[in-house]
Amino acid sequence: MSKIAVIGSNMVDLITYIDRMPLQGETLEAPGFAMGCGGKGANQAVAAAKLGAEVLMVSKVGDDVFADNTLANFQLFGIDTQHVTRVPGVSSGVAPIFVQSDSHNSILIIKGANAHLKPADIDAASAALRDCVLMVVQLEIELETVYHAIEFGKLHGIPVLLNPAPALAGLSRTHLAKLDFLIPNENELALISGQPVTSPESALSAARLLVADGIRHVIVTLGEKGALYVGEEGEFRVNGQVVAALDTTGAGDAFIGCFAHHWTQTRDIKHAMTLAVAYSACSVTGRGTQTSYPDTLRFAEFVQSHVSERQA
Numbered sequence: 453m454s455k456i457a458v459i460g461s462n463m464v465d466l467i468t469y470i471d472r473m474p475l476q477g478e479t480l481e482a483p484g485f486a487m488g489c490g491g492k493g494a495n496q497a498v499a500a501a502k503l504g505a506e507v508l509m510v511s512k513v514g515d516d517v518f519a520d521n522t523l524a525n526f527q528l529f530g531i532d533t534q535h536v537t538r539v540p541g542v543s544s545g546v547a548p549i550f551v552q553s554d555s556h557n558s559i560l561i562i563k564g565a566n567a568h569l570k571p572a573d574i575d576a577a578s579a580a581l582r583d584c585v586l587m588v589v590q591l592e593i594e595l596e597t598v599y600h601a602i603e604f605g606k607l608h609g610i611p612v613l614l615n616p617a618p619a620l621a622g623l624s625r626t627h628l629a630k631l632d633f634l635i636p637n638e639n640e641l642a643l644i645s646g647q648p649v650t651s652p653e654s655a656l657s658a659a660r661l662l663v664a665d666g667i668r669h670v671i672v673t674l675g676e677k678g679a680l681y682v683g684e685e686g687e688f689r690v691n692g693q694v695v696a697a698l699d700t701t702g703a704g705d706a707f708i709g710c711f712a713h714h715w716t717q718t719r720d721i722k723h724a725m726t727l728a729v730a731y732s733a734c735s736v737t738g739r740g741t742q743t744s745y746p747d748t749l750r751f752a753e754f755v756q757s758h759v760s761e762r763q764a
């Protein structure tokens with residue numbers, strides 16, 4: 453048994469490719485547009501499923517045409533949707549995304565139905581969750597639900613992984629201390645720890661603070677510089693790969709989905725981190741969020757050409 457539960461958001465990504473952001477009052481032509489399935493929770497679930505994981509999704513969709521598309525997308529990847537439910541009279545989550553020609557992005561999120569995922573929905577999914585070996589959570593749902601997921605995992609002995617994205621100030625360090633895995637990027641780590649994080653060295657000292665609080669494993673994603681581990685297994689760094697980036701949207705989610713899959717398969721954190729860094733790098737070479745996530749075959753080719761045997 454190695455099923456992964458993702459408790460989190462789904463969004464409809466409205467992606468505009470731009471040369472630059474328009475100024476106030478200016479109308480500007482943009483070179484391209486695409487609509488896709490996104491949302492941090494859904495992206496992480498799809499990344500894991502594309503790699504072969506069995507995934508249970510606990511999420512909310514709205515009362516609109518987007519909902520059917522989102523459900524069909526989950527089902528296309530074999531994701532268990534018995535606990536993805538509709539909220540009457542509410543829109544689905546939507547994310548207008550602007551991708552610049554240098555591959556970087558700006559994202560707005562309208563939570564819509566995602567704001568209606570409540571602690572009671574976790575309790576309603578209790579039987580299915582207790583069949584899972586890892587619960588993955590992010591911050592595009594209400595905080596009370598995130599904290600309840602952490603408590604639920606603790607009560608039932610299911611490891612909980614929190615990806616604290618998007619960055620949010622004022623998280624309860626008492627709740628976070630109960631986590632098995634916290635996987636922030638540098639900005640998120642700075643907000644949670646209250647320490648400036650501007651380099652791998654400052655990331656290391658901020659991560660040590662959180663481990664001292666009680667979190668078992670803190671993994672800091674460092675973009676093209678790889679990722680850093682601090683926790684029960686010591687301290688180490690995994691290097692990134694140099695790639696020609698087209699679109700970085702959803703790269704963090706690619707990391708989480710791949711890490712979750714490989715950790716549940718092997719319980720080897722360093723190995724799972726190495727593959728997650730590579731999966732994330734591979735994802736930025738394609739456009740879109742879920743559309744840029746490689747399947748097992750394409751990822752194996754990427755690993756062969758970009759990751760040394762010693763690393764893998």
Ligand code: RIB
Pocket residue numbers: 463464465489490491492495546547559561592701702703704705741
């Ligand atoms: O992490 C990328 C995701 O953030 C996008 O898919 C968008 O929906 C927002 O949730």
